[in-house]
Amino acid sequence: MTNPADEFSYAVKIGHISANPFTVRISADAADLARLETQWDVRDVRSFEAEVVLGRWKRDGVRVKGHVSVSIVQDCVVTLDPVEQQIEEDFEAIFLPENSRLAKRVQDGTAEMVLDPEGPDLPETFTGDSIDVGTVAAEFAALAIDPYPRKQGVDYNDRIESDPATDKKPSPFAVLQGLKRDDTGS
Numbered sequence: 001m002t003n004p005a006d007e008f009s010y011a012v013k014i015g016h017i018s019a020n021p022f023t024v025r026i027s028a029d030a031a032d033l034a035r036l037e038t039q040w041d042v043r044d045v046r047s048f049e050a051e052v053v054l055g056r057w058k059r060d061g062v063r064v065k066g067h068v069s070v071s072i073v074q075d076c077v078v079t080l081d082p083v084e085q086q087i088e089e090d091f092e093a094i095f096l097p098e099n100s101r102l103a104k105r106v107q108d109g110t111a112e113m114v115l116d117p118e119g120p121d122l123p124e125t126f127t128g129d130s131i132d133v134g135t136v137a138a139e140f141a142a143l144a145i146d147p148y149p150r151k152q153g154v155d156y157n158d159r160i161e162s163d164p165a166t167d168k169k170p171s172p173f174a175v176l177q178g179l180k181r182d183d184t185g186s
Contacts, residue, residue: 006038010133010134011133014129015129021054027049040145051066052133067088068140074145076149083151087145094124097125098127
């Protein structure tokens with residue numbers, strides 16, 4: 001488990017958020033870029049910038065909407081050469097205090113949660129007097145990182161793939177077929 005002090009963070013006090021939304025701009029310094037590099041396990045994080053709009057949601061919730069721009073360098077999965085990736089990602093999240101009645105999870109009587117996969121995400125809960133919008137932006141950027149980066153123009157020439165339509169695998173009963181023929185022939 002990682003130490004929270006080693007992760008990218010930018011906290012905003014809830015008391016500063018009113019009915020009128022306001023914008024926070026985050027630009028990572030060299031120490032923050034090093035934290036993100038370790039957190040995401042990539043070769044290099046060259047830049048991280050986010051623009052986050054915060055406003056009240058319902059009575060005691062907070063809506064966080066924003067855009068994150070990231071430039072990273074990873075190792076190519078084929079050649080191990082550096083591969084650059086530019087990430088441009090929009091995000092949105094709702095936060096509720098943990099004691100809010102709106103934060104209670106709806107269950108259908110069988111102790112199972114009913115979720116719509118195409119619907120909005122469930123609200124996140126927070127404790128204390130602040131929300132870490134830096135962590136939210138970093139998480140959405142991390143989801144957009146290519147898990148198998150490949151250098152431009154590089155193909156998997158030496159790969160072996162199985163094609164069920166053309167593969168002729170012997171039946172596991174083929175050995176028994178041969179034994180049966182030997183019995184009838186003697």
